[in-house]
Amino acid sequence: MYVRNNLRWSVVWRLTRRSLLVFLIYNTLICFLYGPLNVHVLDIPWQPVALLGTAVAFYIGFKSNGSYDRFWEGRQLWGSIVNTSRVWAIRVFDFVQATPDEVIPDQRDITELHRRLLYRQVAWCNALRLHLRRQTAELWDTEVAPFLPSAEAATAKGLSNPPTHLLRRQSVEMRELFQRGLLTEFRQVALMQTIQDLLNAQGGCERIKNTPFPRQFAFFSFVFVWIFAAILPLGLVEEFDSRLALGQYHVWLMVPFSVLVSWVFNVIEVVGHTSENPFENDIYDVPMTSICRSIEIDLRELLQETELPAKVVAVDDVLY
Amino acid sequence: MYVRNNLRWSVVWRLTRRSLLVFLIYNTLICFLYGPLNVHVLDIPWQPVALLGTAVAFYIGFKSNGSYDRFWEGRQLWGSIVNTSRVWAIRVFDFVQATPDEVIPDQRDITELHRRLLYRQVAWCNALRLHLRRQTAELWDTEVAPFLPSAEAATAKGLSNPPTHLLRRQSVEMRELFQRGLLTEFRQVALMQTIQDLLNAQGGCERIKNTPFPRQFAFFSFVFVWIFAAILPLGLVEEFDSRLALGQYHVWLMVPFSVLVSWVFNVIEVVGHTSENPFENDIYDVPMTSICRSIEIDLRELLQETELPAKVVAVDDVLY
Amino acid sequence: MYVRNNLRWSVVWRLTRRSLLVFLIYNTLICFLYGPLNVHVLDIPWQPVALLGTAVAFYIGFKSNGSYDRFWEGRQLWGSIVNTSRVWAIRVFDFVQATPDEVIPDQRDITELHRRLLYRQVAWCNALRLHLRRQTAELWDTEVAPFLPSAEAATAKGLSNPPTHLLRRQSVEMRELFQRGLLTEFRQVALMQTIQDLLNAQGGCERIKNTPFPRQFAFFSFVFVWIFAAILPLGLVEEFDSRLALGQYHVWLMVPFSVLVSWVFNVIEVVGHTSENPFENDIYDVPMTSICRSIEIDLRELLQETELPAKVVAVDDVLY
Amino acid sequence: MYVRNNLRWSVVWRLTRRSLLVFLIYNTLICFLYGPLNVHVLDIPWQPVALLGTAVAFYIGFKSNGSYDRFWEGRQLWGSIVNTSRVWAIRVFDFVQATPDEVIPDQRDITELHRRLLYRQVAWCNALRLHLRRQTAELWDTEVAPFLPSAEAATAKGLSNPPTHLLRRQSVEMRELFQRGLLTEFRQVALMQTIQDLLNAQGGCERIKNTPFPRQFAFFSFVFVWIFAAILPLGLVEEFDSRLALGQYHVWLMVPFSVLVSWVFNVIEVVGHTSENPFENDIYDVPMTSICRSIEIDLRELLQETELPAKVVAVDDVLY
Amino acid sequence: MYVRNNLRWSVVWRLTRRSLLVFLIYNTLICFLYGPLNVHVLDIPWQPVALLGTAVAFYIGFKSNGSYDRFWEGRQLWGSIVNTSRVWAIRVFDFVQATPDEVIPDQRDITELHRRLLYRQVAWCNALRLHLRRQTAELWDTEVAPFLPSAEAATAKGLSNPPTHLLRRQSVEMRELFQRGLLTEFRQVALMQTIQDLLNAQGGCERIKNTPFPRQFAFFSFVFVWIFAAILPLGLVEEFDSRLALGQYHVWLMVPFSVLVSWVFNVIEVVGHTSENPFENDIYDVPMTSICRSIEIDLRELLQETELPAKVVAVDDVLY
Structure with a gap:
């Protein structure tokens, strides 16, 4: 059981570094395609992304509850x-x-x-x-x-x-x-x-x-978050690109914000995962x-x- | 009880292939009508779709909870x-x-x-x-x-x-x-x-x-997801069609994304269904x-x- | 207790026909006023409708839970x-x-x-x-x-x-x-x-x-759904009217979709109601x-x- | 315990008349400022209102649950x-x-x-x-x-x-x-x-x-609803004002709809409140x-x- | 245990003054940059903010539940x-x-x-x-x-x-x-x-x-609220700036409203926190x-x- 009131950032880092890195590379790639290379093939509207985000938020909330219990x-x-x-x-x-x-x-x-x-x-x-x-x-x-x-x-x-x-x-x-x-x-x-x-x-x-925790519930929680993270930048990129303050560079602003939102969803999922199995000798165990x-x-x-x-x-x- | 930490894709496929196929055909059909055939009869605004999506997400969340319990x-x-x-x-x-x-x-x-x-x-x-x-x-x-x-x-x-x-x-x-x-x-x-x-x-x-699980609750969970999947492309199609990157072909991008969102809602519903009856000798049974x-x-x-x-x-x- | 895996449509029909009819008449009336008669008096923006819809979805979800319990x-x-x-x-x-x-x-x-x-x-x-x-x-x-x-x-x-x-x-x-x-x-x-x-x-x-079930909770669940159903077409009608595919007839498309959304909310409310009193000798009773x-x-x-x-x-x- | 299946409107009136009156006066005032007096100082965008509305809906849902329990x-x-x-x-x-x-x-x-x-x-x-x-x-x-x-x-x-x-x-x-x-x-x-x-x-x-019920939870539920009711017309007023059907009078349509939405949030809060203390000799008591x-x-x-x-x-x- | 029906404003003030001050300074700074200094570098679209807000509202709702329990x-x-x-x-x-x-x-x-x-x-x-x-x-x-x-x-x-x-x-x-x-x-x-x-x-x-309360759950609830408060004004500022009633000063209206929304999220988080540890000799203790x-x-x-x-x-x- 982790006992420090606030998690050390090193712990947070270890918990999420891999996802964070993937998100970063992926979003940068999308930006690079959309901005400098002007490849707009994957330009999709925001609506399905928002709806998916809401549904996924529900689902990982449900799973967090089950894990915590x-x-x-x-x-x-x-x-x-x-x-x-x-x-x-x-x-x-x-x-x-x-x-x-x-x-x-x-x-x-x-x-x-x-x-x-x-x-x-x-x-x-x-x-x-x-x-x-x-x-x-x-x-x-x-x-x-x-x-x-x-x-x-x-x-x-x-x-x-x-x-x-x-x-x-x-x-x-x-x-x-x-x-x-x-x-x-x-x-x-x-x-x-x-x-x-x-x-x-x-x-x-x-x-x-x-x-x-029934694998079918837990697995899809993981899948959904990654699907969401995959389509998030596709929906966001044009919104950023259409802003002008930084001219052609404005699109790059998408990277931090898209990564941030992906990261938040990912953290909720991962944190839920930590308490799923409380007898595994890891740092979130029952002590x-x-x-x-x-x-x-x-x-x-x-x-x-x-x-x-x-x-x-x-x-x-x-x-x- | 399925015990592998992550579901094999073959299991996922078996669980959802029929819905996936139906979604694919249906969305392709809508696209074909809207794009090449230029039949815009069923062009509807996004708002009722979004609202319906939210309500349905609530409802299948409620049902997942009951089934898991x-x-x-x-x-x-x-x-x-x-x-x-x-x-x-x-x-x-x-x-x-x-x-x-x-x-x-x-x-x-x-x-x-x-x-x-x-x-x-x-x-x-x-x-x-x-x-x-x-x-x-x-x-x-x-x-x-x-x-x-x-x-x-x-x-x-x-x-x-x-x-x-x-x-x-x-x-x-x-x-x-x-x-x-x-x-x-x-x-x-x-x-x-x-x-x-x-x-x-x-x-x-x-x-x-x-x-x-009371059939009136379970049945409508199924009905609502299919209704949602039916009107989703109607709301989305114009949003995609109005994008230009791929010219007249851009509307076809709707198919994968609409199918994806339908699939996610469908999976949540179906996964909830798997744990409804835990004594049926199927793969999600109590072992x-x-x-x-x-x-x-x-x-x-x-x-x-x-x-x-x-x-x-x-x-x-x-x-x- | 209803035991058929999927409800017969006749049961669904009996459960919701009255609401469905009222929704149909009401929405047709609104369309008729807005389209042919060109009475735009009640044209309201979508935002309050969406917000109300979300709040109502929460509330009937809460009530469904209580009823099911x-x-x-x-x-x-x-x-x-x-x-x-x-x-x-x-x-x-x-x-x-x-x-x-x-x-x-x-x-x-x-x-x-x-x-x-x-x-x-x-x-x-x-x-x-x-x-x-x-x-x-x-x-x-x-x-x-x-x-x-x-x-x-x-x-x-x-x-x-x-x-x-x-x-x-x-x-x-x-x-x-x-x-x-x-x-x-x-x-x-x-x-x-x-x-x-x-x-x-x-x-x-x-x-x-x-x-x-405390009447104050149950009664307002009913009231809210009907209020929502009442303002839904007011918010939707212009969105449909502004589409052009069917010209002046496009507004009539609102009727099926608005009725559908109203019906979904109504069904959730009514289904919750069915399990509220499990000892009443009706078809959703404890057997x-x-x-x-x-x-x-x-x-x-x-x-x-x-x-x-x-x-x-x-x-x-x-x-x- | 109130036993009539549907609350009498007199009961509803007594429960909410004060809030209703305040909402009415406040919204009329805002309209009067925005419309006839053309004071647009408090014109704010809809986005923060919608977000606040969602968060508040969550919170009063949580409180209703606790009260009902x-x-x-x-x-x-x-x-x-x-x-x-x-x-x-x-x-x-x-x-x-x-x-x-x-x-x-x-x-x-x-x-x-x-x-x-x-x-x-x-x-x-x-x-x-x-x-x-x-x-x-x-x-x-x-x-x-x-x-x-x-x-x-x-x-x-x-x-x-x-x-x-x-x-x-x-x-x-x-x-x-x-x-x-x-x-x-x-x-x-x-x-x-x-x-x-x-x-x-x-x-x-x-x-x-x-x-x-812990006062800190209950009190803020009340505060949040009133804050929401206070900013709701500020976000809505321009949306109504920009509609033209009734010309300069269209803005007044905001009053009933804004009051309605405020009233729904207020009712959810107040109804939750009624069951908080079940031994107080009031009409919602345990009998x-x-x-x-x-x-x-x-x-x-x-x-x-x-x-x-x-x-x-x-x-x-x-x-x- | 706090026993007054409504919290005194002094208690509210003590509970949230620090956050409130930080929000105020931060939002003022953003406004100052965006308005008078015309630095639009951080202009981001509203969509990711809204989605994040919804996800965070879910998460702090989940945590409030756990704390109250x-x-x-x-x-x-x-x-x-x-x-x-x-x-x-x-x-x-x-x-x-x-x-x-x-x-x-x-x-x-x-x-x-x-x-x-x-x-x-x-x-x-x-x-x-x-x-x-x-x-x-x-x-x-x-x-x-x-x-x-x-x-x-x-x-x-x-x-x-x-x-x-x-x-x-x-x-x-x-x-x-x-x-x-x-x-x-x-x-x-x-x-x-x-x-x-x-x-x-x-x-x-x-x-x-x-x-x-498992620190990983509680800590991120805190982190998410602050992340949300940090990006909220970035998403809002342009919406306010584009309004004209107060001309170039209209952007300043963002400050109170953005602070208000941040404050509401913060209060929900903080109030949840108060009941987490009921045996600490503080004012929200079990008496x-x-x-x-x-x-x-x-x-x-x-x-x-x-x-x-x-x-x-x-x-x-x-x-x-």
């Missing part, structure tokens, strides 16, 4: 992961307890148990993040494994869907705690509900990841690394640990 | 089916268990029981998919039956709504497990809640399937086959099977 | 009625059961009990439909009464809100079953939750029925009769009845 | 109050019951108890309505007090939030019933859930009441009096009372 | 905090009770216990507000500490997320009450659900706080101080305290 849904899902992680922690602390009429285990055992259940939740967050960004192979050992018993970490890594497996482990442990008498049936069902909330959040992320770290800090603080990791900070204005 | 709701419903299938699995594993004070069945029986309950869930997903795509007759035996006891498979196939029947079976089995003492009352109610979630997802899919396979892999992996089927891959850029 | 919410509510009816059935089957430690009633009694509870659910669906369409007086005896004990049917018919009364009966019966030991307290509460879901769906339908029948078939099949009624089919392309 | 959310909240009142009634009837193993109170006591709990629900609805319309002082004694024990009515009236207090009383009574053995713990919690639903609906209404009466009729009918109050009917086309 | 979601979250605080109170009163078969504590102890649990809820609301507005350091001691046992207040202040810690304390206390026999297991789980609702509301607020005070009054009134603090009133038309 995808980003925001992704962000909401990770917001709910934050909340549910805290709920998990609080429920684990106060539901998983020795009951008076059972064999009372050592309080240190209970504390260790709480720690394992909360660490596995941190592991799940990180595993889901790596799964979405397709980084499980490289980063599992440093980002997920430290929060898991080592055998479990090794097993989960090799499966097709590691985060599901971790939630499966939590569920198994809930059953075992019930069987050991450390969890009542009613509270077990309540904790299973929390696991269900996590499964739903995970499934929501996978849905966004695996189902792109999952940062969110995972926050969860880790939250949960370890609740475990009364005092050596907490630092928050993730933005690098080059980007929070990953 | 239908696709996305369909996708969300199948996303919730994925999640709920996992929830079902985890609940079955850890709720359906021998309780100490009951006759303890053999652990293998429990394992077999889990397998049956998860396989029936896979069967339900496939059955729902076939039901929505109206393929029950052809594909039931290969896609659904292998996951069910054979008598049950035969019975369900013949009913008017097979997926409902499968969930009914799950519900019956829950009651029997309760009566056998393998499920407590409280957990039975929790599992019934999961069955309710599945019924809701199924009902949501059937609602989208059985209730088309239900692929989702069902994923669920199958997930659940069989949770059952610790090792011979898992392969993921469905896109064929000709399309994931079904 | 009302239809779709109505459809969703009936979708949830379908789902909840199935949930009711499955819960009744597997929750209402003799428990081992109670006096075990005859299994036939249980079956009869299940039948009564499911039939009353069918009765409720039909009663709600009649209530929404204000047909209770005429159709109660054929559509609702057959699914109820006769005394109950007679009582409910006379009350101000029959469907509420039927759910009240279900609730009473749940309590009696609890008192007879055929339902545990926990399951009774779960079934009461299903009754609550049905009450919510019913209340949602009544809300849409009793609260029209409640058909949905109720589906529920009846579903529930009777679950009761293992074999003589099922036929599905409702569309008559003249309309599904009621 | 506020009305509709208010209506949905009261719809949920209707539903939850029925749920409360049904739960009270069938959950609050003597249990066999307790001291069985007289059945008449139970009936009286049900009556008190349902009447207090009616009192709550009325109290919430008065609270939202700031009418507690005047109308409490006639609208709320009759449904409450007299001491309770007196106490609640004086508090800062009477409806909250009534729900508090319901909650206390639930606890007492539990302590008396007339309500099981599980059912008490279920009834507390219903009280929570009512608190949520109440809080939603208070939120809409206390948080106006809370009528809804409260419906709830009263429903609940008293469920109590098998036979002397029911009449429904609220519209007075001068308005349902309060 | 952020404000409204923030307000809804605080609305749910109000509701859930009342639910907490009512549940605490009637769930946390001595049960007959336990050692009955003194009723005064119970009352004191209720007070502590409700005061901590007030402390949480205030702590969340300070956390969102980054005022914990300055205001904790006066706004939060008085509602907490002093040791607890000191501990929580130092943690990275104080509100989470307070809810953790509530959860711990629930467990202790359960262990002391003052709360049944079932009611403990119900109260934990209320804590979960509070955690979700807190997480929602943090999400809005920590995730700005959290006022809401927190209302909650305090509500809860203390429910505790039957009589010396209640006053409501927060607007200062200079602003409610914080």
